[in-house]
Amino acid sequence: MIQFEGVAKTYQSGKQEIHALNGIDLTVETGEIYGVIGFSGAGKSSLIRTVNLLERPTTGRVLIQGKDISTLSSKEIRTIRKDIGMIFQHFNLLNSKTVYHNVAMPLLLAKTPKADIEKQVKDLLDFVGLGDQAQKYPDQLSGGQKQRIGIARALATNPSVLLCDEATSALDPQTTKSILDLLRKINKEYNITILLITHEMGVIREICDKVAVLEAGKVIEQGSVFDIFSNPQQPTTKRFVRSVMNDELPESLLLQIQNAKSSNAIYRLQFTGNSVGKPFMSRVSRDFKVDLNVLFGNVTELQGIPYGNLIVEFSGEPSEIGRALSSIRESDIHIEEVNNYVS
Amino acid sequence: MSVNYEQILEALWETVYMTGAAFGFSLLIGFPLGILLVVTRKGHLLENEPISKVLNVVINIFRSVPFIILMVAIIPLTRLIVGTSIGTAAAIVPLVFYAGPYIARLIENSLLEVDKGVIEAAQAMGATPMQIIFRFLIPEALSSLVLALTIAVVGLIGASAMAGAIGGGGLGDLAITYGYQRFDTLVMFITVAILVVLVQGVQSLGNVLSRTVRRS
Numbered sequence: 001m002i003q004f005e006g007v008a009k010t011y012q013s014g015k016q017e018i019h020a021l022n023g024i025d026l027t028v029e030t031g032e033i034y035g036v037i038g039f040s041g042a043g044k045s046s047l048i049r050t051v052n053l054l055e056r057p058t059t060g061r062v063l064i065q066g067k068d069i070s071t072l073s074s075k076e077i078r079t080i081r082k083d084i085g086m087i088f089q090h091f092n093l094l095n096s097k098t099v100y101h102n103v104a105m106p107l108l109l110a111k112t113p114k115a116d117i118e119k120q121v122k123d124l125l126d127f128v129g130l131g132d133q134a135q136k137y138p139d140q141l142s143g144g145q146k147q148r149i150g151i152a153r154a155l156a157t158n159p160s161v162l163l164c165d166e167a168t169s170a171l172d173p174q175t176t177k178s179i180l181d182l183l184r185k186i187n188k189e190y191n192i193t194i195l196l197i198t199h200e201m202g203v204i205r206e207i208c209d210k211v212a213v214l215e216a217g218k219v220i221e222q223g224s225v226f227d228i229f230s231n232p233q234q235p236t237t238k239r240f241v242r243s244v245m246n247d248e249l250p251e252s253l254l255l256q257i258q259n260a261k262s263s264n265a266i267y268r269l270q271f272t273g274n275s276v277g278k279p280f281m282s283r284v285s286r287d288f289k290v291d292l293n294v295l296f297g298n299v300t301e302l303q304g305i306p307y308g309n310l311i312v313e314f315s316g317e318p319s320e321i322g323r324a325l326s327s328i329r330e331s332d333i334h335i336e337e338v339n340n341y342v343s
Numbered sequence: 344m345s346v347n348y349e350q351i352l353e354a355l356w357e358t359v360y361m362t363g364a365a366f367g368f369s370l371l372i373g374f375p376l377g378i379l380l381v382v383t384r385k386g387h388l389l390e391n392e393p394i395s396k397v398l399n400v401v402i403n404i405f406r407s408v409p410f411i412i413l414m415v416a417i418i419p420l421t422r423l424i425v426g427t428s429i430g431t432a433a434a435i436v437p438l439v440f441y442a443g444p445y446i447a448r449l450i451e452n453s454l455l456e457v458d459k460g461v462i463e464a465a466q467a468m469g470a471t472p473m474q475i476i477f478r479f480l481i482p483e484a485l486s487s488l489v490l491a492l493t494i495a496v497v498g499l500i501g502a503s504a505m506a507g508a509i510g511g512g513g514l515g516d517l518a519i520t521y522g523y524q525r526f527d528t529l530v531m532f533i534t535v536a537i538l539v540v541l542v543q544g545v546q547s548l549g550n551v552l553s554r555t556v557r558r559s
Contacts, residue, residue, distance in 0.1 A: 052467055081469035092460035096482045096559055106468040109478070137558055157468070 002028040002051060002161065002195060007060035009046045009217075020046040022217035023060065028210075030160075033187050033194040035204040035225070037240055038214035044197035047214065048163050051195060052084045053077050064161070082110065085154030085192075089166035091146040093138040099125070099149055100134040106156040124152040128182060144175035151182060155190075162186065164196035168203055180206045201244040205229065205302060213237045226302045230270060230334075249296055249311060249338075257295075257338065265321050266295065270334040271308040280331055281312075288324040290316035311338060345527045346517065355537060357431050358513040361503040365438035366496055372443035373495075376402065377450025378476060388462070388472045405444040410502050413437055414509055434503065434511030442499050449491035457483045486557040493549025497542050504538070514538055 009021040020043045028034040038044045049055035050062050053069060061068050069080060093102050103124055107117045125131045128148040138146055147167060154162060164183065168176040184207050187194050198204065204211050204225060212222035213236060221228065221237045229245065232238045249257075257266055281292050297310035314321045325335055376398065382388040383395040408416065414437040418428045421436040457480050465479040481488070504515020514534045522531025 054463060054466060078469040078471065081467060084467070086464070086467040088460055088464060090458075090460050092458065092464035094461060094479065094483055096485060096557065098558075105478070109468060109470050109474055153464075153468075163467075 001030050001063075001065060002026075002193065003061075003063040003066075004047075004050070005061045005063065007047070007050055007057045007062060009043070009050065009055060010058045019217050021050075021057070024214075024217075024219055026212055026219060026222065028193060028195055030193050031187070031191050032209045033184070033196070033207050035208035035211045036195070036197045036214055037199065037201060037204055037211060038197075039199060039236075042214040043217040044199075044214055045165060046217075048165055048195060048197045051161070051163055052081050052086060082106070082157040083159050084161045084163060085157065085159040086163040086165065087147065087150040087154050087167045089169050091138070091143075091150045093146060093149055093153075095138050097137070098134065099130065099136050099138065099141070102138065102149055103152045103156055106153060110157065120156065121152075124155055127155075128152045142175070143171050144178060147171065147175075147179050148182065151179075151186070155186065155192075159192065161193045161195065164194060164198075166198055167196065169198065169200065173202075176200075176203070177206070183207055201240040204240075205244055209303065213240065224303075226272075226305060226307070229302050230272060230307060245300065245309070246298065253295055253311075265314045265318075266338040267312055267314065267325070268336045268338050269308075269310045269312055269328065270336070271299075271306075271310075272332070272334075273305050275332040278331055280328060280333065284324045284328060287327065288316070289320045290314050290324045344529045345521050345525055346530055351517065351533060351537070354512060354514045354517040354534070355541075357511070358500065358503055358515070358538075358541070361431055361434055361438060361506060361511060361513055362496065362499045365435045365442055365499055365503070366492075368435065368439040369442035369446050369495070369499070370492070372439065373446025374450055376443070376447035377454065378480075380447060380451040381454045381480075382472065382476065388475060402444040402447055405440060406448065410437070410441050411505055413441055414506065418509075429510040431506075431512050434506035434509060434513075437509075438499060438502055438506065441502055442495055445498060446492065446495045449495055450488060453484045453487040453491045454480055456487055482559060485559065486553045489549060489553040489556055493546055493553070496545050496549070500538065500542060500545070 004024045004026040007021055007024040008019070011018040011020055024047060036044055036047060046055050050057050051064070057070065061070055063069070064080065064084075069077070072080065094105070097105070100121055103121045104117050107120060112120070121134070122131065125134055128151055130145060130148050130152070133141065133145065138149065141149070150167075162183075167183075168179050171179060180203060183194060183196075186192055187207075196203070196208070208225050210223065211225050211228050212219045213228070213234065214220070215236050220234045221232070228237060229241055232241045284290065285292050291314070293313040293315070295311045295313055297308065299306060299308040301307065314324065316324075329335055379394065380398055380402070383391040383398070385392070385395075405413070414434075417437055417440060421433050422428045424436055425432045427433050461479055461483055462475060465475045470478065503511070503513050504518070507513060507516025507519050514537055518531050518534040521527045522534060
């Protein structure tokens with residue numbers, strides 16, 4: 001478990017003080033994948049670096065398994081760092097060394113016997129799918145392969161925590177997906193807690209259990225990925241969610257709605273989990289005297305749970321519409337008037 | 344020609360000897376200083392402002408004195424170390440004072456080229472400062488270090504030619520005493536030609552070596 005308690009970081013830049021972090025409170029439970037998202041300059045990299053003390057918090061504490069790490073001696077810090085793997089946006093591999101040597105490095109530093117190193121490195125390279133590349137050099141590999149080496153290296157000391165610093169930001173979408181799959185596999189098979197920072201909401205949706213949105217050094221919103229995606233509160237969070245969910249009405253449709261003088265009611269319906277499978281539309285129009293017209297919508301998956309989002313136009317007598325709406329509400333579908341939604 | 348081949352060979356040997364010995368000692372001094380210059384910098388592994396400032400000032404002082412003056416200025420020290428201020432051995436002392444700080448700067452430059460991310464990765468895996476220097480910084484900079492040291496050797500060959508001024512001997516001395524002062528153009532031509540070949544050879548060797556150590 002990693003706990004941030006009022007973590008603040010202030011840099012001195014000339015006479016100016018830069019507040020990178022302004023009192024962060026977060027708890028990352030053991031075994032979960034926790035994502036921190038923010039635009040550049042939000043303080044993400046400072047935050048992740050306080051966990052292995054590459055950055056020291058100016059005030060506040062970071063606790064790992066309940067232990068305040070800021071009080072540790074340099075030697076103790078080095079010991080705890082071996083229990084925290086880290087991977088980087090630009091991989092940070094040694095270009096002068098072979099893939100084998102790069103992965104072996106943490107073990108060499110720990111003075112592991114040579115025979116053990118050979119076996120472990122082989123296992124690690126097989127695990128990340130690069131068993132046949134051991135004698136190559138990093139500059140002979142693709143970005144995705146380099147990140148796999150970085151992951152193998154980070155896992156060499158058998159850590160309980162893995163920090164991912166924009167680990168997929170330099171990769172193309174397909175490679176990103178394969179790296180994220182690998183991270184999920186690591187999380188499942190080794191029960192390693194993963195804390196990642198990213199500016200890509202797709203990464204959060206793909207593998208995270210929980211998410212915190214960082215803005216100007218503060219956590220402006222946090223919660224389960226499902227809750228944040230299905231019901232974002234803050235404008236920045238909404239922007240991030242929309243970057244991947246595309247639940248915004250198209251321009252043309254908005255105009256059409258605004259120009260329509262009709263009294264037809266337009267609602268946004270959100271389905272989650274088991275309500276997705278139910279044929280509510282045909283049922284509602286059969287049971288009540290209303291016509292339903294889907295203006296816009298999409299169905300996606302969040303953390304393995306289906307999640308749907310439809311903009312539906314109801315036409316008919318207001319009383320009938322009212323009855324139809326309450327019937328829909330009973331089947332676990334969240335309803336919102338589009339006017340609220342648009343504004 | 345006013346000199347014979349034995350004299351030329353002897354002068355060549357003196358040049359090689361002066362350059363080689365001076366390079367060896369300069370490296371012993373310059374290498375650790377170069378590393379210190381880097382790691383004591385602000386925000387680096389062993390940030391230490393006093394050490395960093397003092398080192399920089401001292402190195403700059405030595406670097407700003409022209410070699411010909413440095414040679415004369417440290418004569419008492421030379422006498423203290425080798426017992427005499429004249430001869431090839433005596434010439435090595437000022438050469439070391441000249442090349443040591445120079446090498447320190449060259450090493451500093453090369454080590455600074457190493458990606459900060461690599462150092463960060465090293466720290467994140469729990470490496471000690473010593474491990475970071477010897478297992479990350481130096482191997483990553485090795486290729487560039489070899490090229491930098493090649494520059495130092497070439498510089499030393501040039502400087503050793505001036506050592507003739509204090510009776511240091513060598514090709515430079517030969518060129519001055521016979522080629523210049525006795526108007527023997529052939530001697531001048533031969534010594535310069537040998538120096539050109541020497542420098543070309545050193546540079547080529549440096550290039551090859553730099554390529555081979557790029558991957559270790």
